[in-house]
Amino acid sequence: MCITEIPYNEIELASVQLIPHIVLLKGVNPDRGADFRNAFWNIYHNAGKFQDAQGIAQQVVEKSRLLLGEDHQNTLLAMGDLAQTYWGIGEFQKAIDLNVLVLEKGTNFLGEDNLETLFVINNLASTYHDLGQFQKAKKLKVLVLEKRTKILGEDHPDTLFSMGNLASTYHKLEEFQKAKELEVLVLEKHTKILGEDHPHILLVMGNLASTYSDLGEFWKAKELEVLVLEKRTKLLGEDHPDTLFAIGNLARTYSNLGELQKAMELEVLVLEKRRKLLGKDHPDTLLAMGNLASTYHGMSEFQKAEELEVPVLEKRRKLLGVDHPDTLLAMGNLASTYHGMSKFQKAEELEVQVLEKRRKLLGVDHPDTLRAMANLAFTHYTLGDLNKALGLGVEVLQKRRQLLGDKHPHTIHAMENLVKTYQKLGKQGEMEELKQLIRIPRSHCSVYITLEYWCLCTYEHIFLVSYLLFLE
Numbered sequence: 001m002c003i004t005e006i007p008y009n010e011i012e013l014a015s016v017q018l019i020p021h022i023v024l025l026k027g028v029n030p031d032r033g034a035d036f037r038n039a040f041w042n043i044y045h046n047a048g049k050f051q052d053a054q055g056i057a058q059q060v061v062e063k064s065r066l067l068l069g070e071d072h073q074n075t076l077l078a079m080g081d082l083a084q085t086y087w088g089i090g091e092f093q094k095a096i097d098l099n100v101l102v103l104e105k106g107t108n109f110l111g112e113d114n115l116e117t118l119f120v121i122n123n124l125a126s127t128y129h130d131l132g133q134f135q136k137a138k139k140l141k142v143l144v145l146e147k148r149t150k151i152l153g154e155d156h157p158d159t160l161f162s163m164g165n166l167a168s169t170y171h172k173l174e175e176f177q178k179a180k181e182l183e184v185l186v187l188e189k190h191t192k193i194l195g196e197d198h199p200h201i202l203l204v205m206g207n208l209a210s211t212y213s214d215l216g217e218f219w220k221a222k223e224l225e226v227l228v229l230e231k232r233t234k235l236l237g238e239d240h241p242d243t244l245f246a247i248g249n250l251a252r253t254y255s256n257l258g259e260l261q262k263a264m265e266l267e268v269l270v271l272e273k274r275r276k277l278l279g280k281d282h283p284d285t286l287l288a289m290g291n292l293a294s295t296y297h298g299m300s301e302f303q304k305a306e307e308l309e310v311p312v313l314e315k316r317r318k319l320l321g322v323d324h325p326d327t328l329l330a331m332g333n334l335a336s337t338y339h340g341m342s343k344f345q346k347a348e349e350l351e352v353q354v355l356e357k358r359r360k361l362l363g364v365d366h367p368d369t370l371r372a373m374a375n376l377a378f379t380h381y382t383l384g385d386l387n388k389a390l391g392l393g394v395e396v397l398q399k400r401r402q403l404l405g406d407k408h409p410h411t412i413h414a415m416e417n418l419v420k421t422y423q424k425l426g427k428q429g430e431m432e433e434l435k436q437l438i439r440i441p442r443s444h445c446s447v448y449i450t451l452e453y454w455c456l457c458t459y460e461h462i463f464l465v466s467y468l469l470f471l472e
Helices: 008-028 030-034 037-046 050-068 073-088 092-110 115-130 134-152 157-172 176-194 199-214 218-236 241-256 260-278 283-298 302-320 325-340 344-362 367-382 386-404 409-425 428-438 442-446 456-470
Strands: none
Touching: 050 073, 073 092, 073 115, 092 115, 115 134, 115 157, 134 157, 157 176, 157 199, 176 199, 199 218, 199 241, 218 241, 241 260, 241 283, 260 283, 283 302, 283 325, 302 325, 325 344, 325 367, 344 367, 367 386, 367 409, 386 409, 409 428
């Protein structure tokens, strides 16, 4: 079976296993290896080795431009592959620029209603999504869904993928009820067309479970995740990457339910299997390390969390670069653990870097930037730098009121944080004004809002949906 015939749910593990053979072929016969650049790119990309995939994709684009011209369809496809690789390594602006170029050129000779054009729009929407430009992503995804519904019908798999992708953006906009409505519809239609045991059905179930978690309906999430895990174990085996995702998602739900010991046991299992199957440097292995560290953090076993988070940060810096969102998330999580260990100076050093980079890469209005501000404000508060905490806290609140409105939970959290700072500074007037606005009891003023942490169930929802979009 050639690589293009491998089902999507088998492609990751197959790609990891094929890489040593590619390295051997390129070493023995470099000229012959050059003939298979497109296939090699696909394998490296699916194995999570995005830096290697980027080099191959650039070679393919240069060769296609030379032999076929800038506007040839194969050149545009190669440029689209390169854009996907930029997305994989976190260079989202490069991915956007290249996708916009491909879209402009493709629309000129294919038309805006062509299915290939819609595929490129999908990729552009996904990149906007990862840059945190969720309104732009939503606008494009709604457009793609409308056109695919019109051209292909509402029951076509590509239309259903578009529904799932739009639901993922509703998640980021915290429009969870809209996400739920779409995912329930996708689940019903997919089940009717494909049967209840198809891998796509299990993916949609997992996404719906993630939505239930976001809505605080953890028991519903648990019911679906247990079912998904049982079916994936039966259909794919206990070592399959999708089965391990299901185990990790169930672990996250146990954590949300306060069953940290159960969560920890499952996450240890996931980490052991991923190290064995994918290698210690694979993105999914690093994710498993981060999730286990998160659970240790929740159990106040900060030393164990630090022992995992330090190598995760080091590996992400090496593999993805210092500016990649996953690297910045690892820095933020390690800073949170330093908080738990009362190493506040170390936490501050990391959080300053995270905030600077997120401001530069994502802009001041991005949710991750605002979360980084809130975390640094918390550290300043803890260190007694109350004026610094106040400055950041005011900025966070202003942005969240502007972007989310006064009643959004994140806005209310920012108000509660600022109330605590005003209280410490003796600014009674400002404190009472905010307390009246959010009507929180005095007892709530004793707690400062928690720091950010990675959630695996959210990760599967966003990453797998987007990844399917790229591999349609």
